[in-house]
Amino acid sequence: MKIAVCVKEVPDSGPSRRIDPGTKRIDRSGDRSLNAYDLNAVEEALRLKEAAGDGEVVLISMGAPKALDSIRKALGMGADRAVLVSDEAAAGSDLIGTSKVLAAAISAESPDLVLFGQQASDGEGAVMWAAVAERLQMPVVSQISELTVAGGSVTAKRQTEFGYDTIEAPLPAVLAVSDALNEPRFPSLKGIMGAKKKPQETKSLADVGVDAGDVGEAGARTTVSALNPPPSRGDTLKIEDENGSSAQQILDYLVERKLV
Amino acid sequence: MSTLVFLEHHDSSIQKGSLGVLTKAAALDPDTSAVIVGSGLDGLAEIAGNHGAKTVYLADDASVASPLPQPRVDVIAALVQDPGFDNVLFGASVLASDIAGGLSARLDAGLNWDLGDLVMEGGELVGKRSALGDTVLVDVGWSATPRLGLVRAGSFEPNAAGGSATTENIAVSVQDFSGKAAITAQDQEESSGPSIEEADILVTAGRGIGSPDAFPMFEDLASAMGGAVATTRAVVDSGWYPYATQIGQTGKVVTPKLYIGFGVSGAIQHKVGMQSSQTIVAINKDPNAPIFEFSDMAVVGDLNEIVPALSKLVKERRG
Numbered sequence: 001m002k003i004a005v006c007v008k009e010v011p012d013s014g015p016s017r018r019i020d021p022g023t024k025r026i027d028r029s030g031d032r033s034l035n036a037y038d039l040n041a042v043e044e045a046l047r048l049k050e051a052a053g054d055g056e057v058v059l060i061s062m063g064a065p066k067a068l069d070s071i072r073k074a075l076g077m078g079a080d081r082a083v084l085v086s087d088e089a090a091a092g093s094d095l096i097g098t099s100k101v102l103a104a105a106i107s108a109e110s111p112d113l114v115l116f117g118q119q120a121s122d123g124e125g126a127v128m129w130a131a132v133a134e135r136l137q138m139p140v141v142s143q144i145s146e147l148t149v150a151g152g153s154v155t156a157k158r159q160t161e162f163g164y165d166t167i168e169a170p171l172p173a174v175l176a177v178s179d180a181l182n183e184p185r186f187p188s189l190k191g192i193m194g195a196k197k198k199p200q201e202t203k204s205l206a207d208v209g210v211d212a213g214d215v216g217e218a219g220a221r222t223t224v225s226a227l228n229p230p231p232s233r234g235d236t237l238k239i240e241d242e243n244g245s246s247a248q249q250i251l252d253y254l255v256e257r258k259l260v
Numbered sequence: 261m262s263t264l265v266f267l268e269h270h271d272s273s274i275q276k277g278s279l280g281v282l283t284k285a286a287a288l289d290p291d292t293s294a295v296i297v298g299s300g301l302d303g304l305a306e307i308a309g310n311h312g313a314k315t316v317y318l319a320d321d322a323s324v325a326s327p328l329p330q331p332r333v334d335v336i337a338a339l340v341q342d343p344g345f346d347n348v349l350f351g352a353s354v355l356a357s358d359i360a361g362g363l364s365a366r367l368d369a370g371l372n373w374d375l376g377d378l379v380m381e382g383g384e385l386v387g388k389r390s391a392l393g394d395t396v397l398v399d400v401g402w403s404a405t406p407r408l409g410l411v412r413a414g415s416f417e418p419n420a421a422g423g424s425a426t427t428e429n430i431a432v433s434v435q436d437f438s439g440k441a442a443i444t445a446q447d448q449e450e451s452s453g454p455s456i457e458e459a460d461i462l463v464t465a466g467r468g469i470g471s472p473d474a475f476p477m478f479e480d481l482a483s484a485m486g487g488a489v490a491t492t493r494a495v496v497d498s499g500w501y502p503y504a505t506q507i508g509q510t511g512k513v514v515t516p517k518l519y520i521g522f523g524v525s526g527a528i529q530h531k532v533g534m535q536s537s538q539t540i541v542a543i544n545k546d547p548n549a550p551i552f553e554f555s556d557m558a559v560v561g562d563l564n565e566i567v568p569a570l571s572k573l574v575k576e577r578r579g
């Protein structure tokens with residue numbers, strides 16, 4: 001079984017995470033790492049491969065050439081190889097462009113399954129899988145809490161606002177897993193060392209057959225016109241507990257606010 | 261300008277969130293219609309008319325009975341082609357997000373999400389959203405029609421101001437790949453006990469509590485404080501506590517006077533369900549837990565020591 005996992009390098013949270021006021025794009029010059037939600041998708045892919053006894057887990061990504069530094073973490077966990085589409089012309093893509101590029105890169109691999117994590121911590125959209133599934137003309141299931149693959153079809157338990165649905169779909173299919181589905185493994189030292197030697201391919205838009213005019217700012221249909229500071233929540237009172245010592249401070253805080 | 265609002269329904273009622281979006285859309289654009297997709301939709305068109313829809317398109321067909329996104333992309337895409345709409349708006353949900361994402365790719369139409377407000381500025385539709393973990397407020401727009409928008413849950417209150425809609429039944433034609441997924445079972449048990457949406461104080465237990473054996477301790481604290489026990493998705497998916505107690509994107513959106521979270525990391529999925537709580541207190545052993553970024557009081561420590569001590573103090577105080 002061949003499993004494609006879509007992953008993304010994102011800026012680390014913290015004060016350096018910002019939108020560049022000039023380009024109105026997310027500033028990607030600070031510290032970056034692999035989107036934490038993607039680790040659940042990588043973990044699930046590895047478990048499916050291990051359960052099947054054979055197969056291949058291919059990471060698919062779009063981003064700057066340096067994104068491979070972050071993607072290597074998933075290779076360290078056990079993914080077999082990585083394909084990164086990196087092209088100046090793709091910078092500034094919105095959902096339309098990015099889904100085109102990912103779908104094209106996935107298509108070239110002809111996987112049985114395409115996995116996504118729950119969302120990207122920078123864009124916060126949680127819509128990419130649906131757009132990619134549409135372009136690939138594959139069935140899609142999101143918010144997955146449980147997953148089994150057998151006999152050429154997938155059975156997924158989806159959580160919605162109303163409870164759980166069990167959904168069946170034939171392969172190939174696009175699936176987005178919840179961060180509650182599993183506990184991602186840590187890459188072992190051996191895995192980290194081995195990751196550098198695993199195949200890591202960087203492709204251009206032309207390599208995946210996407211027209212530069214359809215992606216990047218040229219292909220985007222959404223705009224950002226203004227950036228403003230958010231309403232302040234006020235300061236956070238920070239406390240280090242020692243053997244339950246904070247209980248009194250919590251009580252005092254709540255009493256002061258007439259909450260107890 | 262013309263606007264289409266997707267109305268999501270469950271059993272025989274339309275979701276409050278999508279009626280709120282319809283109310284807002286009708287206020288911005290008098291030429292606002294609604295679409296309802298499912299099987300057995302009697303009576304729903306009237307409610308849509310009450311909330312400002314001029315025309316209600318009903319796709320009432322057995323092939324779209326299950327709440328799955330892809331057949332709904334087919335239905336809405338056909339309406340965007342004929343009669344044609346400039347804007348298509350959704351109240352965010354698991355179903356609506358998947359429809360909106362698919363529709364964006366089908367039509368190569370721009371999609372903005374997490375919209376907390378929609379306004380007209382100089383004749384243009386502008387969306388307001390907070391981004392990057394609510395560290396920045398962004399004005400977003402569209403450079404072409406159709407414009408697609410997903411509205412953050414709870415942003416607009418529905419208003420049944422009266423009015424009645426023209427109803428139009430539309431034929432349903434589902435593409436081959438859109439009809440491949442099928443729901444084979446549903447598990448949607450209703451809760452007994454008080455709803456977490458009504459409690460003033462929520463004692464929330466996350467994955468960090470380590471084991472379902474810890475729940476008596478939280479029930480004791482909640483009872484001492486006069487509140488209810490709430491949970492996160494990880495806890496519910498693990499089968500530790502009932503689904504009805506889950507806060508978050510796929511659970512309940514709550515706005516208590518006091519939210520006190522133990523072993524809750526504060527993932528986005530959870531945050532969207534509780535960030536409007538009046539006071540947020542978080543206890544976590546990880547000093548880098550994201551929940552501390554939007555807490556009023558942040559305590560780094562071991563909940564197994566803090567919870568019993570706090571229960572005891574609250575009981576003494578309240579006699």
